[in-house]
Amino acid sequence: MAMTGIDFNALSLMDALDLAILVEDEAQERYEEFSEQMEQHRTPEAAAFFRHMAGNEAKHGRELSARRTHMFRDAPRSVTRAMLFDVEAPDYDAARAFMSPRRAMEAALASETKARRFFEAALNAIRDASVHALFLELRDEEIQHQELVQAEIAKLPPDSGLADEDFVDEPAPQ
């Protein structure tokens, strides 16, 4: 997780909303990428789960965008995607060929946890009351998402005991 060039102490509500929208956009794109990767590697259950997560992130992004438009109309944005990396998006190396639905959900859970920690850490630096309230709300949403994913994991049948690597070809001596 990384964020560069952002002074949380001086963050305005508009910038905070824009930042939150970009965080959701990044997560949505990453889940879409993961879904495509899983489809390419014949892992349909994980693909479907990642597609579902992409849909969730898109929905949150739309909600935040609607708020932003309502409050600030089309005022130019000063935060960019180059300022953030891997805030709520799952780490690129969390994806694996033939990953089980459990492992896919665990990757999503790790991302929600990571996002919660990000908002918690940012809260310490924020001075503006409205931005503080927004970040508290976003932090609470991440906690709620964590609980939702945990509930889904609990419903899963036990894994076969095989590791993802068991489905990948071993290096072939030449």
Next chain:
Amino acid sequence: MSPNSVIEYQPKDYKSSLKPIWCPGCGDYTVVQAIYRALAAIGRPPHEIAFVSGIGCSSRIPGYTTAYGFNSVHGRALPIAQGIKMANPDLLVLAAGGDGDGFSIGGGHIAHMIRRNMDIAYIVMDNQIYGLTKGQLSPTSQKGRITATSHYGSLEEPVNPLLYVLAYGAGFVAQAAPTDLPGMAAVIEEAIRYPGFAFVNIQSPCVTYGEEAQQVKGLKAISQNLVDIGHNPADRLAAMDLAQHYGSKLYLGVFYRNPEPPRTYTDLVKDRQELLSKDALPKERILDLFIKK
């Protein structure tokens, strides 16, 4: 659209409809995303970009962009990229490949590309293994590494790509890793903007055949940003000093940027053509050279 309007390109404009078939978790996924971002920042339309690669997992990358792509011959990305640049110097030419492609079979081409100073950005996705052929020793594999072709451990020292290109006099040398996608996009953009040969080494982990220490978590543990340590990228000797730590430390950012870039080969050729054309026979009289009087 008015003739004067400027098209603002987005990263998605450089993404092709072809879906990558790299192993999920592969570092190359971040590289292609960084390339989309860098190209969008530069803003050249895809049809003005030629993207050439060799052979290997990473050499699939041109196909995942909307640029004109050439997935060429093993180790020959650079000569082909050079031919394209010479034929049409107005094109933005990128070359890419893996460490095996670039520093083993294609290793001899790099020196000549550097001494000619072709205006080409060369991106090497360095994973220290031949992944496509299922895990054989590559030129950047660490000494002692056990692979399909080194059951008792490699006896050879690895090639140091950074030191290699610095020693030959490359004008722009940088390194990036999937630990920092915005940073990777920034150095690729800078490499493309550099007027001359630019080299970017990207530590791109192989999730299937790579070692644990070379995965993203391992890279994070040894990475350090060159800006944070106060490195001056105009200092070539300091860059060489830092480059010696390849394999043990992962310095990210620009190692060297020639503050006074020399003229490129295509510029020099153009000058020569202009000079010679003053005394050249008019086109309609060329046949006279072959007709006995």
